[in-house]
Amino acid sequence: MLANYGYKDGSGEYFITIDTDACLQCGARPCVDACPARLLEIIEDDYEDDVAAIREEARNKLKYACAPCKPVSDRLPLPCVEACPARAIEHSW
């Protein structure tokens, strides 16, 4: 399943997509610790699988929550994206 967390508002679209089928193949879930703002957590989804998700309280603030990893200049690869061995995490901005 492709889970898109985030939102679109007047200023743009900010979505983090987690491919939960790919996520299932990973045991260690290094993404959780990789995020400096600790935005990721492991949840049991509606189909009883344990998968990574964006914390509920962060979903509506993604533009702001992810801002420290997205400076205007000299942006480095995103830690969450790099940490995932299954390349299950994608950012739309």
Added chain:
Amino acid sequence: MITAGIDVGAKWVKVVLLRDGEIIGRGRELTGFEQKESASKALAAALQEAELQETHIDRTVATGAGRNDAPGNPIELTEVTAAAIGAVHVDGSARTVIDVGAEEGRAVRTSEDGKVVDFAVNEKCAAGSGAFTEAMARALETPVEQIGALSLESSQAIPMNAQCAVFAESEVVSLLHAKTPKADIARAVHDAIANRIVSMARKVGINEEVVVIGGVARNVGFIDSVERELELKVKVPEDPEYVSALGAALHAANTEA
């Protein structure tokens, strides 16, 4: 040399007249729906203060969202540049400028001569601008000029979950319904918008001194929340809403003909 800086903002038009680097007149007018007219009125008010006629102005630079409605066919300047020039002029130590207006917020990192190094803009979403505090002030049935002071009377921090001005208004109504003290709600409102503005500022990097300008800088509650979020004291120049118009007027004076 006499120059004019006209900042046609979403809510207010601000005008600054300069003669040889000194401010000789200022004027402002509510932008309203007749932008061109309001801009002319603001200019007229500044001219009256300076006891001058429009023909005395050597060069005009306009900035702000409505800058192409400024009178006199002026040179146009982006808000980001105008903010940087103006802020560094009034405070030579400014290196990060946070400018929050009625409908837009921006953060600019500047060099010591007022040049823009990096910038980030929060636009087209009321939650990142003065429109948010105005809407919340209405929901709290408190004049927007008093909402800042009210928030300073808060005795506890409460969360504000809604990130949208429309949803936040409903949230405020629910909080009031649950008998939450207005001061605490006001503080939550300011913390919420400060969090958004500071996150945006972090994208350009925070370099001291941090100077806050724009109409919302007058809001003491907002400034308090920003300082707590940044863990830094910030500087707010006198008449912060005129700083961009000043920047425009300075640019007019410094540009080659």
Added chain:
Amino acid sequence: MGEQEYWRWTEHRHHEESINPKDGEIVAAGIDVGSVSSQAVIMVDSQLYAFSSMRTGSDSPESASKALAWALEGTDLSTEDLDCVVGTGYGRVNIPFADKAITEIACHARGGNFMYGPSVRTILDMGGQDCKIIRCDEKGKVGAFLMNDKCAAGTGRGMEVFADLLAVPIEQVGELSFEVDEEPDPVSSTCVVFAKSEATGLMRQGWPKSKVLAAYCSAMAHRVVTLIERLGIEKEFAITGGIAKNPGVVKRLEQELGVEALKPRHDTQIAGALGGALFATALVKKGKGRKKK
């Protein structure tokens, strides 16, 4: 808000006289408590038996109880007869009497699959304070989803603000938006707050209400289309939630997408609760229902 509450839509309930719940083996309920509206659906052996749709009050558990009680009103059933209750929606975690909580995404997919049939693959739900796009399979299992509950644009609340601004009862907004000679450009602001100022400006310029509504519905439709395109649209396409009742947005959306939505045969606001009731039914079949008294 003025003497008349323009945002107020009709609350209602219904039950099927032709079904006798006492003859049924599994009586399951789904309760969907949203920030704006609450629905309760009762199913008997996977057949839709009764439902209610009402405005959510200030208290989630209370709204859930009220919605359920209203759905049961006039039937021979009481809450004791329910084999399983699934809660969903914005306040789903706040339904103390629910046996399980399931996300609105999964419930809407399941409910949409029931309401529109196994051919449905893309569901758009525009609720009171959110907008969801769901891709599902023939069984109503979610393959992809996107939920936007941060921004009022593209939600029922956004439309309510406009109905109020223009003093047009919300149930008439759609129809009125078509009383224009020529379709105007959409309002340029996505943000409801700024769109409101823009609309006020347009009215001062002499635009009639119908034209302003057309411009706003158009902007809403466009906004939603960009979100749908993020997931990709696969036919069949169906719309649930209150907005499905607003042709002003639905028709413009279909036009821009180039895809027609399936015509609803049920009240589109009950999709979430219906899905919940289906999940509840499945739980009973797996032996996870309440004990029968």
